[in-house]
Amino acid sequence: MTAAPRPEAGVPRFARGTFTPDPAPGSLLRMLATQSATELRLALRQGEQVLLTLLIPLLLLVGLTLLQVVPLPEPRINSVVPAVLALAVMSTAFTGQAIALGFDRRYGVIARLAATALPRWLLVAGRLAAVLGQVVIQTVLLGAVAVALGWRPALGGLGWALLLVLLGCAAFGTLGILLGGSLRAELVLAVANVLWFVLLLGGGIVVPAAQLPGPLVDVVGFLPSGALAEGLRAALVDGVAPAGQSVLVLIGWALVAGLVASRTVRLR
Amino acid sequence: MSFAPGRPAVQVRDLVKRYGRVTAVDGLDLRLDHGQVLALLGPNGAGKTTTVQLCQGLLKADGGSIEVLGADPTGAPDALRARIGVMPQGGGAYPGVRAGEMLRLVAACSARPLDPAWLLDVLGLDACARLPFKRLSGGQQQRLALACAVVGRPELVFLDEPTAGLDPQGRRLVWELIGALRRDGVAVLLTTHQMAEAEELADDVVIIDHGRVVAHGSPVALTANGNDAELRFRARPGMNLRLLSDELPAGYHAAEPAAGRYLVQGPIDPAVLSAVTTWCAGQGALADDVQVSRRSLEDVFLELTGRELR
Numbered sequence: 001m002t003a004a005p006r007p008e009a010g011v012p013r014f015a016r017g018t019f020t021p022d023p024a025p026g027s028l029l030r031m032l033a034t035q036s037a038t039e040l041r042l043a044l045r046q047g048e049q050v051l052l053t054l055l056i057p058l059l060l061l062v063g064l065t066l067l068q069v070v071p072l073p074e075p076r077i078n079s080v081v082p083a084v085l086a087l088a089v090m091s092t093a094f095t096g097q098a099i100a101l102g103f104d105r106r107y108g109v110i111a112r113l114a115a116t117a118l119p120r121w122l123l124v125a126g127r128l129a130a131v132l133g134q135v136v137i138q139t140v141l142l143g144a145v146a147v148a149l150g151w152r153p154a155l156g157g158l159g160w161a162l163l164l165v166l167l168g169c170a171a172f173g174t175l176g177i178l179l180g181g182s183l184r185a186e187l188v189l190a191v192a193n194v195l196w197f198v199l200l201l202g203g204g205i206v207v208p209a210a211q212l213p214g215p216l217v218d219v220v221g222f223l224p225s226g227a228l229a230e231g232l233r234a235a236l237v238d239g240v241a242p243a244g245q246s247v248l249v250l251i252g253w254a255l256v257a258g259l260v261a262s263r264t265v266r267l268r
Numbered sequence: 269m270s271f272a273p274g275r276p277a278v279q280v281r282d283l284v285k286r287y288g289r290v291t292a293v294d295g296l297d298l299r300l301d302h303g304q305v306l307a308l309l310g311p312n313g314a315g316k317t318t319t320v321q322l323c324q325g326l327l328k329a330d331g332g333s334i335e336v337l338g339a340d341p342t343g344a345p346d347a348l349r350a351r352i353g354v355m356p357q358g359g360g361a362y363p364g365v366r367a368g369e370m371l372r373l374v375a376a377c378s379a380r381p382l383d384p385a386w387l388l389d390v391l392g393l394d395a396c397a398r399l400p401f402k403r404l405s406g407g408q409q410q411r412l413a414l415a416c417a418v419v420g421r422p423e424l425v426f427l428d429e430p431t432a433g434l435d436p437q438g439r440r441l442v443w444e445l446i447g448a449l450r451r452d453g454v455a456v457l458l459t460t461h462q463m464a465e466a467e468e469l470a471d472d473v474v475i476i477d478h479g480r481v482v483a484h485g486s487p488v489a490l491t492a493n494g495n496d497a498e499l500r501f502r503a504r505p506g507m508n509l510r511l512l513s514d515e516l517p518a519g520y521h522a523a524e525p526a527a528g529r530y531l532v533q534g535p536i537d538p539a540v541l542s543a544v545t546t547w548c549a550g551q552g553a554l555a556d557d558v559q560v561s562r563r564s565l566e567d568v569f570l571e572l573t574g575r576e577l578r
Contacts (some may be wrong), residue, residue, distance in 0.1 A: 013390060013441075014448035021423040021454055024379035025350040034376035042364050103363055107401070112360030112416065115324065116377035117350035 025117035035118070035126035039100075040133040049096050052196075053134060054141065057088045060206070061142055065149050070207060077151045079208075081142070082161075082232035086205050088138040089165055090225055093131045093172035094179075095196040101127070101180025102188030128173050135169055154239025161235040164242060167250040168228040174257035175224065181265030199225040208233065221245060224253045275338055276301050277424045277455035278323055284331030285318055285479075292318045294479035295332070300472070302423070305446060305456040307470035309463070309565065311573075315479035316459035317357060320426050323457065324354060337424060350378070353422035357429055359413030361401040367412050368397040371419060378420030387415045391441065406433035414442060418449065425449065427458040431465060443468055463565040467491075475569055482572045490568050499532040499544065501558040507551050515543040536560045 043049045064070060064080045072079045104110055113123055143151075153161075180188050200206055202216060204226030209217055220226035227249035231242030280298040284291065293315045300306040308316045321327045323334055325341030325348070334341055339348050361370045368388060375381035388397050391411045396404055404412065410433055417425050430446070431439045446469050449456055460466055466473045467487045475483040475490075483490055505528040512522045512532075520534035532544060541558070548555045 012448075013444060017452060018382070019418060019421065019449045019452040019454055021351075021452075022380050022421040023351040023423055025346065026377050026379050026381075030376050034373050038362070038365065038369055038373050041369070042362055046364055107363045108356060108358055108360030109362045109365075110360075111356050112374070112413075113377075114344075115349065115352075115354035115356065116374055116420070117346060118377050119346050 028119075028122060031118050032122055032126055032129060035113070035122070036129035036133060039127060039130035043092075043096065043100065043130065043134055044137075049100070053088065053092045053096055053138060057084050057091065057138065057142060058145060060084055060087065061145060062149070064206070071211070075150060077146060077149050078153070078237050079233065081146045081151050081153070082236045083205050083208075083229055084142055084146075085139065085161075085165065085236075086168065086225065086229035086232055087200060088142060089135060089168040089228060090172050090199060090205070091196065092134045092138065093169045094176040095192045096134075097127065097131055097173060097176035098180035098192040099185075099189050101177060102183065102185040102192075105181070106185040124177065127177065128169070131169060131173050131176075135165065139165070153236045156239035157235030157237075157241075160241055161232055164228060164231045164235060164246070164250070167247065167254070168224065171224040171228075171250045171253040171257070174254050174261055177265060178257045178261040181261060199223065203229075205229045222249055224250055227253075276335075277304075277337060278306075278457060279335040280319075280323065280332065281334075282332035283319070283322060283329055283334060285315075285322055285327060286330050292479050293322065293329075296476065296479065296481055298474060298481075300424075300455050300457050302455050303450060303453040304471045305450050305458065305469050306472045306474065307466035308457070308459040308474050308476060309461065309466045309569070310459075310476040311461060314476045316476065317428055318479075319476070320428055320457065320459060324352070324426060350420070351423050353417040353420060353425040355413045355417035355425070355427045355430055357432075359409045359416075361409070361412065363402040364400045366398050366400060367393050367404065367408070370401065370412060371415050374416040375419045380421060381419045382421060384415075384419060387419060391415050391445075392438075407435055407438045410434055411438065411442070414445065418445070418454075422454065424455045424457070427456065429459055429461070431460070431462065439465075463569070467565055473565065475565075475572065477573045483568060487565060491565055497534070497536045497560060499536045499540065499558065499560050501530050501544065501555045502528055503530060503548055503555050504528065504551070504553040507548070507553060511550070512544070512547045515547050516540065530555075 043053070061080060061084045064072070064083070065077045110123070114120070179192060183191065202212065203223050204212070204220040209220040209226050209230060212220060221230065227246040231246030234240050234242045234246070276299050278298060278300040280296060283293050283296040285293040296315070296319060298306065298319070308319060310316050318327065322329050323336055323341060325344035328342060337348065337351055339345070341348060368384065371384040371388060375384050388394055391414065393408060393411055393415070396408055401409065410430070414427070414430060417427065427446070431442050434442060443465070446456055446458070458469070470487060473485065473487055473490055474481055505524070509522050509524060513520070516522065516532070520532060520540070522530070522532050524530050532540065534540070545555055
């Protein structure tokens with residue numbers, strides 16, 4: 001082989017032994033931490049994601065509290081917070097996650113990571129951990145603004161609310177992976193945004209199920225959006241355990257979407 | 269770590285892969301030893317990428333056997349992936365990720381990776397380490413993908429068209445890196461449709477077309493096929509070729525394929541060169557731009573397949 005021209009004569013760019021093989025998988029915890037931290041940073045850096053997951057929920061929190069667009073019992077803030085929290089979870093775990101996955105697949109990052117020692121399950125776990133990180137940030141921010149607006153949650157329901165948020169992340173997160181992992185990136189973008197809008201208005205989030213027109217009332221209780229929002233309303237407004245149906249519906253969506261996704265989504 | 273000495277890094281026997289009615293890989297044999305570079309050379313659609321993906325265990329073969337680092341790669345098991353570095357065609361990264369972040373993420377998947385900061389620097393990615401991936405040039409994306417393939421100190425790397433879209437300096441840099449991998453004992457399986465790349469880098473070249481091996485050997489063995497050398501030169505157009513044939517020993521062929529451009533085919537030695545210059549002098553002309561060339565891999569490929577390589 002002929003020697004390549006060196007940047008500096010006689011000084012090889014790659015010293016002997018630089019690439020001597022020494023492979024071994026990294027620690028699982030470090031892989032998980034690095035992947036989810038990277039994805040969390042990406043989500044916080046991307047304008048559309050921040051708009052979707054932070055700015056719109058914040059605007060709705062303030063707007064629905066101060067403006068009388070939707071009839072709500074006083075103090076309005078107490079009914080607005082559960083709705084906005086449910087919206088925040090849906091925006092991050094479902095819409096944002098699906099769109100990110102759709103474009104990540106397009107850009108070959110899934111194939112790239114699947115070729116490292118990163119196990120398949122960790123690839124998914126890392127994405128869900130990044131979603132949880134975003135939800136923590138959303139909850140702290142929205143909670144702080146809500147308290148400033150006079151929100152006083154029913155303390156007895158906070159534990160239930162935490163459980164519901166986690167179940168909501170599971171249900172919406174697996175649905176997001178199913179959608180983002182199945183269609184072309186542009187289709188994912190369109191479908192995820194349309195579903196977000198439909199569920200926001202007609203899925204029991206902004207308008208409580210009981211105030212929706214006739215046939216919707218029965219359907220909404222079985223949607224993840226309706227189940228999450230109704231459950232959060234029970235926990236945070238009334239301080240009581242959510243209806244068993246809310247919990248079961250969320251678990252059901254998580255299981256069904258997880259099962260379908262594990263069979264259809266190709267992580268390459 | 270089961271480093272089996274004497275066993276090849278990759279051994280493929282009678283490999284078959286079909287997509288519906290199309291046979292993409294059709295009875296392919298390969299062998300790659302540790303510390304060697306094997307180039308899969310062929311036009312688009314020859315089955316190069318399919319072969320590499322089969323070796324990575326990303327696809328399931330329809331026939332034949334594959335052994336990678338002494339194991340069956342089917343399903344790309346975690347333990348095997350940890351020992352292999354991969355550069356997929358077109359790289360692969362989050363659209364918004366910075367080059368440095370992406371490399372550190374891939375490095376975190378290995379226990380004792382190379383220093384990502386050093387690797388970015390040496391591959392000339394320092395200046396763009398903070399740009400999002402989608403804003404990197406094709407060449408920068410390509411170099412990042414290469415960095416990701418080698419950062420985990422693998423025993424074996426698969427490089428799918430490692431220099432596609434690179435400028436000459438970038439190509440030279442990548443060639444240098446592949447040379448260093450080989451020197452340090454890494455086995456390299458690369459695909460290319462650039463002749464020069466295979467000639468420059470590979471210990472072994474496998475030319476494939478329609479999923480079959482059409483030629484196999486070292487670049488020298490493939491190109492130095494006996495007496496097929498030729499002499500090309502320029503001189504005044506329209507000189508008398510009959511007189512040249514008389515000067516040359518039997519078995520040589522002289523022609524003027526284009527006006528003023530002459531070609532002599534046959535074993536070229538000093539006597540032949542002397543005959544050519546004598547003939548020119550006899551007609552009051554001077555031979556200019558005289559070149560003696562052996563066959564290139566390109567010639568070999570064209571002879572074997574009748575197809576143009578790009």
